[in-house]
Amino acid sequence: MNRDIKESFERxxxxxxxxxxALDEVFKIIRPGITTNExxxxxYEFINDHGAYSAPLFYRGFPRSSCTSANHVVCHGIPSDKxxxxxxxxxxxxxxxxxxxxxxxxxxxxxxxxxxxxxxxxETTYEAMMxxxxxxxxxxxxxxxxxxxxxxxxxxxxxxxxxxxxxxxGKKFHEQxxxxxxxxxxxxxxxxxxxxxxxxxxxxxxxxxxxxxxxxWTAVTKDKSLSAQFEHTVGITKDGYEIFTESKN
Ligand code: MF3
Ligand code: CO
Ligand code: CO
Numbered sequence: 660m661n662r663d664i665k666e667s668f669e670r671x672x673x674x675x676x677x678x679x680x681a682l683d684e685v686f687k688i689i690r691p692g693i694t695t696n697e698x699x700x701x702x703y704e705f706i707n708d709h710g711a712y713s714a715p716l717f718y719r720g721f722p723r724s725s726c727t728s729a730n731h732v733v734c735h736g737i738p739s740d741k742x743x744x745x746x747x748x749x750x751x752x753x754x755x756x757x758x759x760x761x762x763x764x765x766x767x768x769x770x771x772x773x774x775x776x777x778x779x780x781x782e783t784t785y786e787a788m789m790x791x792x793x794x795x796x797x798x799x800x801x802x803x804x805x806x807x808x809x810x811x812x813x814x815x816x817x818x819x820x821x822x823x824x825x826x827x828x829g830k831k832f833h834e835q836x837x838x839x840x841x842x843x844x845x846x847x848x849x850x851x852x853x854x855x856x857x858x859x860x861x862x863x864x865x866x867x868x869x870x871x872x873x874x875x876w877t878a879v880t881k882d883k884s885l886s887a888q889f890e891h892t893v894g895i896t897k898d899g900y901e902i903f904t905e906s907k908n
Contacts, residue, residue, distance in 0.1 A: 660896070664853040667760065667829060668894050668901065671855055674711060675762030675892050675903030677755040681705040681725075682766050683906050691745045691771045695727035699738035702753050711757035714832050721876065726752040726765070733861050733869050733878040733886040734823055745771035748781060750888045754832060761828050763857050764904035765890040776864065777885055780817060784862040784887040787811045787840075791860075792893055795900035797852045805842025808860050820861035820886070822869045823878065827856045828892055852897045859890030 660668075681702045688701060703724040706713050713724035721737075728736035728750040729743065736750075743749060752765035767781045787808040794807055809819050825838030836848055840860040865884030872879060880886050894901045 670758055670760035671762055671903045674755045674757040674760050677706055677709045677711045678753045678762040678764045679904045679906045681753045683908055685751050689768045693743055695738040695741050698727055699723045699725045706755050711755040714754035714756040714761055730885055731880045731883045733820055733880060735876045735878050737876055743770045746773055748773055748777050759830055761832050762904055763828055763892050765888055767887050780864050780885055780887045783815045783817055785889050787860050788858055788889045791858050795895055797897050798849050800849055801847030802842040803844055805839045806844045809841040812862050818863045818867035820867055820869055823861055825857040825859045829855050850895050852895050854895045857890055857892050861886055861888040
């Protein structure tokens, strides 16, 4: 591995571990009655205490350190005084910026007991992300990633959001290429060793269409059906991949 790639992997690994650690803390405290602002503050503090910055804070005017997307919110939910209640599902998305490099990750959390259908949606979303990660190595094509996700999700009767995608990540939060979570096998750009990007499928229980609320950020499902998302930051190697945002617990 050349020196520049080695350094970029080391730095992304360090940032990614902090982001993953913040989500581990969320898991410990999430329960009915907590607000999304409290979750956001915990992430803010954890990331700062570990010598990093929260990249979302003030990014293009975003007002918080994390995105908290509950139930039919697809992504970019803004933390607020909203109180979580038994049965809610919540995505928390954090990005740590440390020594010039980013680590971006999100997970789903259950608030108390959740419905069987919500569990199925969350499980399918996680499986789709991991299935796509497991095919990663030099010279596969971007369409292979999208089609792996789309096939898995549609076989379970759910739909893939098309309005948001994964992205290259590194010294900048969002870089080329865009990583679509749907597509055709054997199409698109070939990926190369040393590339770093996110895979972050958003999966809807109903229709794939979304709309953005008047706050300019919050994306919701048009049909108000539940939506789930997971995200990892990954690096490509000659014969495989490294996940930089896996929890070490
Ligand atoms: N973390 C999100 C992503 O996965 C981006 C959030 S941008 C923000 O790309 F401004 F909404 F925070
Ligand atoms: Co991302
Ligand atoms: Co993210």
